[in-house]
Amino acid sequence: MISRLQRRMLAPLALGAVAVLGLTGCGTATTAQSTELTDEDVTLTLSWWGADARGQKTSEAIKLFEKAHPNITVEAQNSDWGGYWDRLATTTAAGDMPDVMQFDEQFLASYANRGTLLDLAEFTDILDPSYMDKKILAGGAVNDTQYAIPISGAPSAVLINTALFEQYGVSLPDLTTWTWDDYSETAQALTEASDGAVHGISPVGVDSFTLNVFARQHGEQLFDEDGDIVIPVETVADYWQTELDQIESGAAPSAEQLSESAGVPLDQYDIVTGKTAMQFIPAGVFTAHQSAAPNAKFILADWPTDSDTEEGFQYMKPTMYWSAAATSAHPAEAAALIDFLTTDPEVGTLFGTDRGISVNPDIQEVIKPTLTGADKIAFDYITNAAETVGAAAPITPNGASDINAVISRYNQEVQFKSSTPTEAAEAMIAEIQNSIDAAK
């Protein structure tokens, strides 16, 4: 009696074990890839990071896509920025990468060089990005292979909360010709006028984009085409010294105050909560700042310059990309989905400026009349700036995808004076180059 019971109960267990073996087998199975669309039923996964509003818009876009391609079903995977990269790393390691993914410049080379992304140039019949400015499209290529399609691009800009300047009666200098001294002095004047209640600036910033723009103002760059870090120690030290001076003069908040607001979500940024009045941001996220701070009156201005500043120091940095998995069982359908999300006018209107200002001129035409308020300010700023920006910057190389965390760590050492700007700059450059070499 017992043995029969045992056998009956052991059978499903054994089946389960076989199923587990089968599943692991799937992970390594190579699938025949086709560059043609099929009529068979296909299921794709689409993965992105972002807030709820983006999630809803994307879900609606998926419905439109499924209507246009009745044989394709799209499953959505949505998470916040931090969780997104942890999850992508682990699902990729498990051989279970989503078919289509929203991507970021920091991580593009890391994934592309490791052979995990699909060469999208093979699908030009389905996905043709020829509408795009070559300078921007190049931002999605790694070693001359088109691993990613830029969705939107924007230069870096100064976000200014004019409401605070009006409130404390401080006037802004001419923003088209202002110098670094004007910038720091205006900030200091605001801090003093408010008696320290607000500070003029959140300082130079701790991300690789602003560091790169700063380097380009001095005719340098952060990375070169070979993927090595080439920014000189003096430039980084200069960048941090500027920040120290601003902290010292009261133009910027103290090291402790800055440390407290490091790494918080956008709606708690000092610039959003009204504790500071100016900050460098990628112009593409202007709307996000304005909608998080309804009491602020934000405008955008170009960076301050000095007489020796190089022309064309700004560049259009792709805000986000779409990429597809090299392991996708349905690469043609994945390409079709990317094409739909970037060229369909209805999707264009639906997305608006949520993923930045589209780099597709046709979509720009469609959305232009619909834009109001912050969206319109950002749109006008970015389309104007597009005419004066310089060449694209080489993307963050493999091995340096944690560069923002590294910059921010050394920046903090400088702020708390445990290292001098030069010491920290030397150590930071060495550490990043080490990681790049190790990944080669």
Add this chain to the structure above:
Amino acid sequence: MSALGELRTITHKRGPESAASKRARTKDNKVAAFFLAPWLLGLLGITIGPMLISLYLAFTNYNLLQAPKFTGLANIQRMLGDERLAHSLQATFTYVIVSVPLQLGTALALAVLLDRGLRALPLYRSVFYLPSLLGSSVAVAVLWRLVFGGEGLVNAFLAVFGIEGAAWISSPDTALSTLILLHMWTFGAPMVIFLAGLRQIPREYYEASSTDGATKWRQFRSITLPLLSPIIFFNLVLGLIGSFQTFTQAFIVSNGSGGPADSTLFFSLYLYQEGFSSFRMGYASALAWLLLIIIGIFTSLNFWASKYWVFYDD
């Protein structure tokens, strides 16, 4: 495994086996194996398997996306010159060495006070135990940020008396102390165990000693402490192992950076950053084994030292 062994000894004791009893024994073993199967599968699949794999990964360069490359002792060499590892060890050791005794001391003191038979004892016990349930949770770490923030509760309270508070969590000098305080605040779990231990001490000892004129302090030193020492030892072992692995509090309070200036970079947080932010999973695996070895050494030291101070009253 041990259950299987027990089954076997039981059947062995029956003396010379008949064919029938032998069959019954095999059947019993099969039943035992069957009931153990879910646990064994879990142990092999979720604990031992991954541990062995991570031991292998510790000697490789593995970026999660490509197959691991065997690099011999390169990861260990890397550890020797790793300045951030030194920072994280320093932060972790400071945390463990300061916060564990503080937490246990508080727990013991309160347990002794509560053991005097207060009327609302169950209420106090629950209230004091509550932080232990919440202490390592994300919610409390978020709360800690708010309480010790520049414009937080503590500074607002100090401002009432005209004292200008410090930037508790955002200054490298004080950030670690706030985490130690958070750990101390979770004294409830060891306190409940201490309370149970205090109940086991026969009342006669106290009665006899007070007849002999012993003071409360004398009683505490000569009766309570020795008889409670196995419980103290138990709490100490658990406390050390647990706090070496602290992650959530530092992760939330520093927004995942271990900052300011690496002052709250606990070992497991550094391990996590290396594995998941910098994609150096091979090195992260090596770090995990280093942590296992460190905890192993501390626990063995603990057991060795226990011979000299733990008193078993059998």
